[in-house]
Amino acid sequence: MQVEILNTGTELLLGTTQNTHGGWLGAALRNLGVRVARQVTVADGEPVMEAIKEGVERADILIVTGGLGPTSDDLTREAVAEAMGIELIEDEHALRVIEAFFQKIGKEMAPSNRKQALIPCGAEVLPNPNGTAPGVYVPPRLGKGAPCAVFLLPGPPRELYPMYHAEVPHRVRALADIGESHTMVEMKFTGIGESDFHESLDSRLQAIRGLEVGYCARPSEVDLRLIGEAEVVEEARQLVAEVFPDEMISDDGRSLEKVVVDLLTEKGLLIATAESCTGGAIASRLTDVAGASEVFTHGFVSYSNAAKSQLLGVDEAALEAHGAVSEVVAKAMAEGALQQSGADIAVAVTGIAGPGGGSEEKPVGTVWIGLAVRGREVAAVRAFYPKDRATFKLMVEQRALDMVRKVLVRF
């Protein structure tokens, strides 16, 4: 079963947009038990035609992303029709769905959007609830020549991911004749690196027959994927959970912020945030979770010293004496957030994201994280993440949210 991915988009070859679709689809298909043999990226327009012609000759399943938009360089539909010798016709139902989409968002449909309803005759239209471009599934043997099955999926991630999940796995499973008991568990960890897994677990995991293991390391997070038959995966899951019980964020793919919001909800607690160097990112991540309003009411972004005093009651003398990035100030921020908001838990961060603002004593990457819990002593930890600005923010967010998670687990 030769599976190939074709990503179309000039921006991917220019390097202005990172091609994450190739890796994402590779991981998603591997979770189904299918391996990608080749991934190709070509520019919009004519090169798409050539690449599709080659792909359908070589592959059993070809998954194409992008090029379904309304503009003149969106040629994927045309290319697949020509490459496979299938006529392109306007699909009435698809056209109506596109018109309805524009009605819903209160805009008039441009004439150019009409071409998005062109579908290779006999192919299936894959609904796109998040955009105007429907996807297309060309089953094997519909076209002339090679019997390749082709998926045409939209390029924008917000359209691609839901459409993939809704339309692709069951069809690929049927094409590849994969059983249903094949499963995947995603476990998330923070506070340890990928090499900790290699040292403590790799040999024991390798001893489990029929198990496939994959790692994905991000800043301050390692995602571990266990793939195989259900009982094999369960055996591995238990083993891993025993070795790293404290570092485990979730064993069901939930994000750290989702776990925190779920724990707060379960225990009926309110949280508040006081952020300097993360600039609101912790609050934003908490509110990414649907239902966050049940557990989160107040967030403070106290970016200046004045704001720390004014919003959180941090003592001006303490700011003067210890500096904004200090244990005293982190604790005072957390305590102030707790008092001001009436929440049960408050987390505060104050650090130096850089590139400017560092000193010998407190270099760029230094951060203090404070944690206040109603009725308990306020705590604070110092950490050091000498990274670029974006990575620093992310690592501080992870550490702060994980401190909250650890307190909540034992609450």
Place this chain on the structure above:
Amino acid sequence: MQVEILNTGTELLLGTTQNTHGGWLGAALRNLGVRVARQVTVADGEPVMEAIKEGVERADILIVTGGLGPTSDDLTREAVAEAMGIELIEDEHALRVIEAFFQKIGKEMAPSNRKQALIPCGAEVLPNPNGTAPGVYVPPRLGKGAPCAVFLLPGPPRELYPMYHAEVPHRVRALADIGESHTMVEMKFTGIGESDFHESLDSRLQAIRGLEVGYCARPSEVDLRLIGEAEVVEEARQLVAEVFPDEMISDDGRSLEKVVVDLLTEKGLLIATAESCTGGAIASRLTDVAGASEVFTHGFVSYSNAAKSQLLGVDEAALEAHGAVSEVVAKAMAEGALQQSGADIAVAVTGIAGPGGGSEEKPVGTVWIGLAVRGREVAAVRAFYPKDRATFKLMVEQRALDMVRKVLVRF
């Protein structure tokens, strides 16, 4: 001049490692004035051979990364020699350099490393100061068959990047006979969709000779790339800027938040944020920009009604009478943020991100955005983004930041 990139590595297709080399090389080559026509990823081993055979047939320049290591699945050298009909011989100098590398790091050279000194006869050895695997440059017409020039570069980024910079640009420039005037401009827009460009501009841009145009559409943002000789690109840039002057965020690739921070800095103004449904994401984006502390001091995440009253002084009766998602409350939040922070401009958002919380009168996706400018009347607009939670947040952020941008441009 057809330039292709071949990235080898099983981990890239499994999705466990993101393929960043493709985009990085694409960007680096674009800066030279060369465009990559195709990027291919294949697994280690046999597929490398097939891909190299195809690549040298089709391309004028083929750049291969990875597969130069000492293990059995590192087959790039062998593949290129066989594909191009060139004998592989042990290069004495390369072998000595590898031996010296091991001496330097105080390790004994494993016998398997000896194969890293195998070089296609007549090819140039590219020194690798950061690892054991030397790179290889096969000049055009050295091999039998197609006259393709081939670069073999190591996979690890800390070896690849320095070797690329030292060995590739001058050779590519000579091969492609490139003038220095080839350029690329990236323009960003919000408030219009990709189809608006199609309707208003495509035919006029297509009439400009030697111009290449690419679009990339994200939620509430369209990026337009213009590529060609400098004066052609400038002609197109002016045309586009004239057609969509208000919608243009930048014509130099700067993000919306960067433009806003730059405008604030330039005009010496302070901004404050008051966020409900975006939960701190606007503040976080502003503080993603280095130097944001010069223009941003206070951010309020008033997620509950109580927080809106307490932090921003929103009248409880107004909240009761009009609801949190209303013109009155959006304006009061903006005004409150302005007063509390002492800033010159304040932006406030209050909306229904969903999935819950909607009503017939105010369905999920409804948002009010308020804007207060010191000494002026407070304004507010209603918008409607019936999307998933994450897209809704992003579109509200874009709209709010763009309202700020528009005020600042005319300040």
